Amino acid sequence: MNAILLAVVFAVFNISGAIPKPVPFVTRQGESVRTFSYNSLAANGPPSWFSLAPDYATCGSGQAQSPIDFPCPADLEGTPDILEEEPVLSTTITKLTFVNTTGNFELDCEQEGSCGKTKFNGEEFDLINIHFHSPSEHHVGGVTYPLEAHMVHRSSEGALLVVSILFSYGGEEDCITSAPSRKGRNRSFSQILSHVLKGRSEFPVNTGAFLEQDTSFCMYSGSLTTPPCTEKVTWILAETRQTISPLQVKLFQKIVGGLEFGNARPIQARNGRTVAFALDLISA
Numbered sequence: 257m258n259a260i261l262l263a264v265v266f267a268v269f270n271i272s273g274a275i276p277k278p279v280p281f282v283t284r285q286g287e288s289v290r291t292f293s294y295n296s297l298a299a300n301g302p303p304s305w306f307s308l309a310p311d312y313a314t315c316g317s318g319q320a321q322s323p324i325d326f327p328c329p330a331d332l333e334g335t336p337d338i339l340e341e342e343p344v345l346s347t348t349i350t351k352l353t354f355v356n357t358t359g360n361f362e363l364d365c366e367q368e369g370s371c372g373k374t375k376f377n378g379e380e381f382d383l384i385n386i387h388f389h390s391p392s393e394h395h396v397g398g399v400t401y402p403l404e405a406h407m408v409h410r411s412s413e414g415a416l417l418v419v420s421i422l423f424s425y426g427g428e429e430d431c432i433t434s435a436p437s438r439k440g441r442n443r444s445f446s447q448i449l450s451h452v453l454k455g456r457s458e459f460p461v462n463t464g465a466f467l468e469q470d471t472s473f474c475m476y477s478g479s480l481t482t483p484p485c486t487e488k489v490t491w492i493l494a495e496t497r498q499t500i501s502p503l504q505v506k507l508f509q510k511i512v513g514g515l516e517f518g519n520a521r522p523i524q525a526r527n528g529r530t531v532a533f534a535l536d537l538i539s540a
């Protein structure tokens with residue numbers, strides 16, 4: 257980062273004393289608070305998550321964990337028959353609540369059912385949360401991206417589905433699709449950053465802002481990427497990349513506490529899991 261960019265970053269933060277201070281890594285599942293780290297060398301780093309609490313065991317023993325490095329289509333044999341229908345996303349403009357924990361920049365839906373939904377394989381999933389990882393947790397053909405958004409959905413039966421969107425600086429290429437040729441800041445992410453920097457804890461968000469109409473997608477069955485690493489999570493990766501600027505990524509990292517080690521769990525083994533490609537993800 258050059259000196260001018262640094263000056264801009266610090267100028268923004270100097271006038272933004274109202275930003276909620278990050279709190280340590282926590283999981284909000286269960287009653288107790290167990291801390292975990294993204295520093296692979298730390299005693300509570302990703303290789304040791306499984307040992308931090310009895311219900312984190314799946315982080316070590318699970319055979320269908322996330323994230324994964326998406327393989328190239330040429331390596332796959334057709335479309336698996338688990339896809340009975342195309343996913344249909346219904347998004348909306350709604351108020352989301354900003355929650356800032358170290359390593360997590362979360363936008364929560366307070367009124368579940370009112371923030372958008374995804375229909376997939378005959379089941380309906382409500383959007384409950386949007387959050388971000390930097391660098392990206394999922395890779396594509398070995399390529400890592402500067403930012404990844406997760407749109408977390410839950411069905412009435414408690415099943416989880418996450419729609420993932422990758423952000424590119426432009427110029428990077430992977431085996432699925434070319435990265436966007438345009439470069440520069442992402443207008444929708446700018447709006448979110450602007451609300452956060454002004455200290456707002458609740459603000460309107462277009463929950464479909466990062467999804468292109470009729471983009472293709474890849475899907476597989478994986479897990480939560482944070483403890484307790486629960487499995488049977490349906491992952492849908494939108495093929496179309498969003499653009500992001502280096503300054504926006506720096507701002508995000510600053511807001512969530514620097515991210516010295518990032519907030520991306522290392523890539524997990526596929527263990528023979530099927531990845532489906534290139535059907536239409538319909539944004540209704």
Ligand SMILES: [Zn+2]
Binds near residue numbers: 387389406481
């Ligand atoms: Zn996530």
